[in-house]
Amino acid sequence: MRILLTNDDGIYAPGLRALRAELLKLGTVTVVAPATEQSAAGHSVTLLTPLLVNEVYEDDATTFIGWAVEGRPADCVKLALLELLEEPPDVIISGMNAGSNAGINVLYSGTVAAAIEGAFYRHTAIAVSLEYDKKIFDFHTGAKYGRQVIEQILAHNPPPGSLFNVNIPVLELGPIRGVKVLPQNVSPYTEKFDRRVNPRGRTYFWTSPDFTCPDPHPDTDVTALIESYITVTPLQFDLTNHARMEEIKKWEWKTE
Numbered sequence: 001m002r003i004l005l006t007n008d009d010g011i012y013a014p015g016l017r018a019l020r021a022e023l024l025k026l027g028t029v030t031v032v033a034p035a036t037e038q039s040a041a042g043h044s045v046t047l048l049t050p051l052l053v054n055e056v057y058e059d060d061a062t063t064f065i066g067w068a069v070e071g072r073p074a075d076c077v078k079l080a081l082l083e084l085l086e087e088p089p090d091v092i093i094s095g096m097n098a099g100s101n102a103g104i105n106v107l108y109s110g111t112v113a114a115a116i117e118g119a120f121y122r123h124t125a126i127a128v129s130l131e132y133d134k135k136i137f138d139f140h141t142g143a144k145y146g147r148q149v150i151e152q153i154l155a156h157n158p159p160p161g162s163l164f165n166v167n168i169p170v171l172e173l174g175p176i177r178g179v180k181v182l183p184q185n186v187s188p189y190t191e192k193f194d195r196r197v198n199p200r201g202r203t204y205f206w207t208s209p210d211f212t213c214p215d216p217h218p219d220t221d222v223t224a225l226i227e228s229y230i231t232v233t234p235l236q237f238d239l240t241n242h243a244r245m246e247e248i249k250k251w252e253w254k255t256e
Contacts, residue, residue, distance in 0.1 A: 001027030001154075004089035004118070006076045007097065008038045008110025011056055011068045015096035015130060018139035020065075022147035023093060030089070031056070031066030032080035034110075038072055041110035043117070046071045051079060073114035081121050091154060092118030095128030096146055098137055100167045102129075102221040102231065103185040103213055112165055116237050119163040126150055126164045131225055133170040142168050145230060149179065153232070165233040169225045180229045185220035189213050 003023050007016045011033035023029045035054065052070040057063055067084055069076045077092065094114040101109040111127050118125035128150070130142040145168050153164055165184070169176070192208040216222045221231040 001091065002087060002089045003027050003029045004077070004080050004085065004092045004123075005029050005031045005066070006033045006073060006080070006092070006094050006114045008034065008041060008073045008094075008114065009098055010034050010037045011066070013037070013098065014139050015098050015137070015142070018143035019093065019096040019128060019146055022143040023150075025147065026151065027090070030080070030085060032069060032076045032084055033066070034073060034076060035068040035070050038110045040108045041072045041113065042108050043074050043113040044072050045074050045078070051075055053079065053084070073110040074117040077114050077117040077121075081118075081123075089123060091150075092123050092125040093128060093150065094118075094125065095130075095166075096139065096143055096168075097127070097129035098132065100129050100131040100169075100225060101127060101165065102131075102167045102225055103216075104188060106165060106184055106235070112235070115163060115165070116235070119161050119237060122160040124154070124158050124160065124162045126153060126166060128166045128168070130168045131170045133172055136172055138171045141171055145176065149230060149232065163235045163237070165221075165231075165235050167221060167225055167231045167233075169228045169230065174228055176230060177228045178230070179232060180224045181232045181234075182219055182221050182224050184233050184235075185213060185217055185222040187213055187215040187217060187222075 005020055020029050054068045056065045056068050094111050097111040101112050106112050115125035115127040128146040149166050190212045194206040197203055213222050221233055224231045
């Protein structure tokens, strides 16, 4: 099996390295990932500056890992599929992200965006993220669970262009209770900004890293993660509200 591995935390992120080690049990792994962290980059792409690319090797300086790209996660997948890989991958994996990508965060996530880009090109694509508590990550164990879920998804031979979002709960809170297939929670998160003033008297803001979901609806990815379940959510990138199409077609439209 040929696996393309990417992420948004950067090619040197420990989550990517841990997941790569597990994925090597399934086949050959080629990494094409951002040279620097691109968290919350969403589905942005680079248009006005060149995409610089460097080969990356293991610490032994002889084992080729893949390419570091001076660009966004979606850039990495585009370059991999159109320029860098000699053969198309059988699956595209994005992760393992440091922090969950559940609920409305799916729309901001560079990790999920990279997987979506792979699905654009009709490849099965899976985003994998690990929730944390007090910034403690057990990437080794999280990667093991991620690989097991990936194996089970692929065993069902999903059709080309299939897209999945996998989240692994905080491992330090207790044993995994199982896997649940659930929709994403679409409630907005509570967000805050830290207002400060610089030495020159100008006001600036830091986005607070503390996001809370005040309305975690039951039977969604957010609530299941809290309950120590791994969540799997099938996604799609068609944003058309098909349920309203016929209604809106009946509106009286005018131009002047």
